[in-house]
Amino acid sequence: MNNASAPPASNDSFMFDAIIIGGGIAGLWTLDRLRSAGYNVALLTDRPLGEGQTLASQGMIHGGIKYTLSGALNQASETIADMPEYWRQCLQGTGDVDLTHTNCLSDHFYMWSNSTMGKLTGFFASRAVRGRVDKVPASERPALLQNSQFKGSLYRLVDRVLDVPSLLANLAANNQGYIFQLDQIAHRLHKDTANNAYLCLDNNDKPTTVRAKRWIFTAGKGNAELLSALGCQQPAMQLRPLQQLVVRHRHPYPFFGHCLGADKTPRLTISTHPTTSDDTVWYLGGSLAEKGANMSAAELIAAGKKELAELFPWLDFADADFSTLPIARAEPRQKDFARPDNAFAQPAANIANVLVGWPTKLTLAPNLANQILAQLPEPDAAIASNAALNHLAQRLPAPVIAPLPWEAKHD
Structure with a gap:
């Protein structure tokens, strides 16, 4: 923990309106919005962009229907309901952030059940969810489900799926010259006697001091370390452990869908992702991944093979390659360890100039940025942005984009 003290004597000291720490979707989206709003802002990260929670996501921009499996709308489903349209505008270049160079893997998601859907059938046909979910006739089923052994009900959601590496590349290109990599960021953080955070670029007697009217922590589970470095424990964090399953196979079926089961979360969620090989990569989440957090890798692989055999008996996965990916959602x-319904941004306790944020889901990154913008003072016209940015550019490299987790394992 860094005790409060006067900043060290320094030949160089630079001031920003805001410094963002964290190079995932939350930090990059917030950087883009703050720059557009006229703030003198930069982003610091100690690792490649997207490494960790962002690239471990399935890239879903969903509208909350998967939260309605009890047969009713709720706060979680309605908080997120407008997100597909919001992101669609950005992808078309008419939204708050220009995502015209982001690849969309699918402009919809399927939801299916191999058994009767009970009251969900009526709910999905109701006016309450009109325009968000539609029944798919047999003639329009995706190739994977055009098999006589498929007997279930199939629905199409307005949810879309993005190629996350291209999303990161798009945001990095939008903000080139404002993103920097710096090792051991937490160890460089200090607070002064007025409880304002600042950062020392060098570990010597006269380091360059970087100051900001607001420090914005968007480092996922790394937020706890950043706060601890300043002697702060609030706002507190929880980690929701998952263990996802990666299946490399030769079946030519790109597919994006939720299979419903007995739980209030999908029994299985499948998304398909680009790969450097000729294989098809299915990334499996849902209840399987939640239960998998308490399994060994071997146990989860066995459970995943059983699920695929039950759901797709017409496919043979004997030659498929199975691997697991543990991830903790911050x-x-x-x-009671409840799942948050919305993005979160609040001031750090007892630190005058720090905001802490978690989007909680990739799709809610815009909500997080909006909350942060609402809590910032107006940009300070007296701050000379070019000198501060030029100094960082001379001292620090730009980070690269991390590989997808399953590609990193197969290099």
């Missing part, structure tokens, strides 16, 4: 701490 969220603001909730009572």
Whole structure:
């Protein structure tokens, strides 16, 4: 923990309106929005862009229907309902952030069940969810489900799926010259006697001091380390452990869908992702990944093979390659470990100039940025942005984009 003290004597000291720490979707989206709003801002990260939670996501921009499996709308489903349209505008170049260079893997997601859907059938046909979910006739089924052994009900959601590496590349290109990599960021953070955070670029007697009217922590589970470095524990964080399953196979079926089961979360979620090989990569989440957090890799692989055999008996996965990906989703701490319904941004306790944020889901990154913008003072016209940015550019490299986790394992 860094004790409060006067900043060290320094030949160089630079001031920003805001410094963002964290190079995932939350930090990059917030950087783009702040720059567009006229703030003198830069982003610091100690690792490649997207490494960790962002690239471990399935890239879904969903509208909350998967949260309605009890047969009713709720706060979680309605908080996120407008996100597909919001992102669609950005992808078309008419939204708050220009995502015209982001690849869309699918402009919809399927939801299916191999058994009767009970009251969900009526709910999905109701006016309450009109325009968000539609029944798919047999003639329009995707190739994967055009098999006589498929007997279930199939629905199409307005949810879309993005290629996350291209999303990161798009945001990095939008903000080139404002993103920098710096090792051991937490160890360089200090606070002064007025409880304002600042950062020392060098570990010597006269380091360059970087100051900001607001430090914005968007480093996922790294937020806890950043706060601890300043002697702060609030806002507190919780980690939701998952273990996803990666299946490389030769079947030519790109597919994006939720299979419904007995739980209030999908039994299985499948997304398909680009790969450097000729294989098809299915990334499996849902209840399987939640239960998989308490399994060994071998146990999860066995469970995944059983699920695929039951759901797709017409496919043979004997030659498929199975691997697991443990990931911990970082969220603001909730009572009884509940799942947050919205993005979260609040001031750090007892630190005058720090905001801490978690989007909680990739699709809610815009909500996080909006919350942060609402809590910032107006840009300070007296701050000379070019000198500060030029100094960082001379001292620090730009980070690369991390590989997809399953590609990193197969290099």
